[in-house]
Amino acid sequence: MIASENCSAKSPADIRIEILTADHLPAVMAIERASFRDPWTMTSFRDLMIQMRTNWTAFADECVAGYLITQWVLDEIHILNIAVSGNYHRRGIASGLMRFLQDSGRERNMQAIFLEVRVSNEAAIAFYKQFGFSVLSTRKKYYQDGENALVMCNHLTERAGKNADGETSCSV
Ligand SMILES: CC(C)(COP(=O)(O)OP(=O)(O)OC[C@H]1O[C@@H](n2cnc3c(N)ncnc32)[C@H](O)[C@@H]1OP(=O)(O)O)[C@@H](O)C(=O)NCCC(=O)NCCS
Structure with a gap:
């Protein structure tokens, strides 16, 4: 396994997806710190991995x-x-992870995927919309620095995406 800062991608990447383990954490933490102004700590990752x-x-x-x-x-x-x-942006890595999640969710009869995203994070919002997510609501001052979050959702089944009138909607 090679840390991501020593890697570069020249063409669309073939990806392999594995369960996240402690061995991956140093490389994951490097990406986390480079990606977010309020990065998670190693302890946060470890706690979630245990749960x-x-x-x-x-x-x-x-x-x-x-x-x-x-x-x-x-x-x-x-x-x-x-x-x-x-080093791997716009090479389909997040798309591979999202397709994997949507397929796994449908296999296990999950109804919907939810998330929060900073209103200023145009790249992520564009990415989620590409995968069928829509905006459900806004959470005011959701982040520590006071920025609002959009709550977005993606229905995994036809049934979950229909309201009482049979229209496609994003409210559950
Ligand atoms: C958002 C993020 C995960 C996307 O990862 P990625 O592997 O580069 O995304 P993909 O290559 O799979 O992109 C798929 C599609 O999403 C959209 N997209 C992705 N990045 C985009 C950007 N910077 N601007 C506009 N659209 C974008 C495009 O439609 C893209 O398709 P295209 O490249 O054929 O045009 C990545 O930018 C990232 O890690 N950002 C920092 C962390 C972050 O903000 N995470 C989300 C927290 S809510």
Whole structure:
């Protein structure tokens, strides 16, 4: 396994997805620190890994290229964290992780995926919309620095996406 800062991608990456393990954490933490102004700590990752096995690492060219942290509660999936190394942006890494999550969720009869995203994070919002997410609501001052979050959701089944009038909607 090679740390992401020593990797570069020249063409669309073939990705391999594995359950996130402690071995991946140093490379994951490097991506986390480079990606967010309020990065998670190593302890946060370790705590979530102990609680759940719904966290995955994406490898490209044997390098840790990105990761996805989720929580599955009843029939809902919550994306808690997703990031891709800058060396691999726009190479389909996050898309591979999202397709994997959507397929896994449908296989296990999950109804919807939810997440929060900073209103200023245009790249992530564009990415989520590409995968069928829509805006459900705004959470005021959700982040420590006072920025608002958009709550976005993606229905995994036809049934979950219909309201009482049979229209497609994003409210549950
Ligand atoms: C958002 C993020 C995870 C996307 O990862 P990625 O691997 O680069 O995304 P993909 O290559 O799979 O992109 C798929 C599509 O999403 C959209 N997209 C991704 N990045 C985008 C950007 N910077 N601007 C506009 N659209 C973007 C595009 O439609 C893209 O398809 P295209 O490249 O064919 O145009 C990545 O930018 C990242 O790690 N950002 C920092 C961490 C972060 O903000 N995480 C989200 C927290 S809520």
